[in-house]
Amino acid sequence: MAPSILHQPVSAPCSERGWNFGPGPALLPDSVLTQARDALWCFEDSGMGIAEISHRSKRFLELVERLQIGLRSLLAIPSTHDVLLIPGGATPHFSLIPINLALARGTRHATYAITGHWSRQAHREARTLIDSTVAIDIYTESGTRSNVRMIPELPLWSIDSSTAFLYYTDNESIDGIEFPAPPAITMPPLVSDMTANLFSRPVPIDRFDLIYAGVQKNLGITGLSIVIIRKDHLHKEIPGWPPILCYGSWAESQSMYNTPPTLNWYFALLMVEWMEAQGGLEALAARNDRKSSLLYQTIDQSGGFYQNAVSPTCRSRMNVPFTLTSQSLTEQFLKEASHSGLLQLEGHRTVGGCRASIYNAMPEAGVQNLCEFMNEFRHHAG
Numbered sequence: 001m002a003p004s005i006l007h008q009p010v011s012a013p014c015s016e017r018g019w020n021f022g023p024g025p026a027l028l029p030d031s032v033l034t035q036a037r038d039a040l041w042c043f044e045d046s047g048m049g050i051a052e053i054s055h056r057s058k059r060f061l062e063l064v065e066r067l068q069i070g071l072r073s074l075l076a077i078p079s080t081h082d083v084l085l086i087p088g089g090a091t092p093h094f095s096l097i098p099i100n101l102a103l104a105r106g107t108r109h110a111t112y113a114i115t116g117h118w119s120r121q122a123h124r125e126a127r128t129l130i131d132s133t134v135a136i137d138i139y140t141e142s143g144t145r146s147n148v149r150m151i152p153e154l155p156l157w158s159i160d161s162s163t164a165f166l167y168y169t170d171n172e173s174i175d176g177i178e179f180p181a182p183p184a185i186t187m188p189p190l191v192s193d194m195t196a197n198l199f200s201r202p203v204p205i206d207r208f209d210l211i212y213a214g215v216q217k218n219l220g221i222t223g224l225s226i227v228i229i230r231k232d233h234l235h236k237e238i239p240g241w242p243p244i245l246c247y248g249s250w251a252e253s254q255s256m257y258n259t260p261p262t263l264n265w266y267f268a269l270l271m272v273e274w275m276e277a278q279g280g281l282e283a284l285a286a287r288n289d290r291k292s293s294l295l296y297q298t299i300d301q302s303g304g305f306y307q308n309a310v311s312p313t314c315r316s317r318m319n320v321p322f323t324l325t326s327q328s329l330t331e332q333f334l335k336e337a338s339h340s341g342l343l344q345l346e347g348h349r350t351v352g353g354c355r356a357s358i359y360n361a362m363p364e365a366g367v368q369n370l371c372e373f374m375n376e377f378r379h380h381a382g
């Protein structure tokens with residue numbers, strides 16, 4: 001019988017919460033949830049809930065200012081870059097980026113590094129707009145991934161420096177592949193999808209022309225995205241495209257081109273303040289290293305009972321996919337894990353297996369509990 005390893009929130013509206021390893025929507029810190037719960041009823045002393053306050057009110061604009069200042073300070077964003085908050089998650093940027101960074105400049109050529117599901121998806125959508133080429137591709141011609149997954153060394157990449165931008169995904173959340181550091185190139189302009197690892201470590205923002213992320217991993221709740229963009233790319237008009245698709249329109253309106261998802265912005269502020277209270281990105285990075293090392297150690301020392309196919313040179317610190325030796329064992333593992341309060345460990349529907357997503361909000365105790373469970377399961381089911 002597996003031990004009960006449910007954790008108790010600081011103040012619990014329901015009696016029990018498990019350890020949530022979901023990839024996003026993902027676990028939120030207890031203190032953020034309780035603050036949001038109270039603010040939904042009454043925000044500060046406004047007499048209204050946070051989701052009921054006008055986005056044009058003085059009170060909400062103060063919140064926006066705190067959010068902007070907090071984001072800029074946490075990520076050390078230089079004055080050359082603007083921070084936009086755009087509704088709709090990460091996927092709209094698969095198209096917005098080619099429109100704003102290539103077509104707006106009268107070019108139809110950009111380059112994509114394909115290291116997993118999300119970069120492949122971004123490339124597919126870009127191809128409906130521009131003539132993109134591929135710098136590297138971890139998929140074979142038949143569309144399957146090779147057995148050992150790794151990112152080829154930079155000299156093997158095929159990059160034409162006259163291309164509008166080089167696009168890559170810093171952390172592939174389905175494949176569990178993460179760049180240990182941004183590709184060391186100076187040209188062309190670098191663009192990165194950091195949906196699944198922004199805020200997990202410091203980022204040299206000035207090396208990028210654009211970084212974007214859906215916020216549902218480390219910055220709150222699903223449905224919003226953050227875009228950090230060099231100001232040169234802020235066009236308010238792009239011939240043939242409506243203003244709502246121009247990053248410049250969002251910058252000019254302080255991200256209020258239409259009514260913003262105010263609750264998501266509030267959650268983002270709570271997450272920024274929580275990250276500051278944790279000691280900022282250096283401290284979170286050290287904690288994330290410890291958590292992922294422990295989990296990979298548990299997998300690697302299981303004698304093949306658990307396996308992770310990614311090269312240790314580019315294993316994700318945020319999303320750890322692993323397989324067991326058979327489908328029936330995988331199903332048994334997931335069932336027993338769930339009964340023990342270890343939730344949402346299923347791998348993505350396109351690849352199967354298991355995956356533990358361990359974003360900033362997952363405490364070390366949660367990962368230790370998972371590793372203890374994995375060791376125990378191996379002994380009784382192996």
Ligand SMILES: Cc1ncc(COP(=O)(O)O)c(C=O)c1O
Pocket residue numbers: 023024088089090091092118169171172173174193194195196214223
């Ligand atoms: C790296 C990455 N890019 C893009 C997406 C798509 O995000 P969204 O569903 O917000 O459009 C995800 C979703 O998990 C992701 O992990």
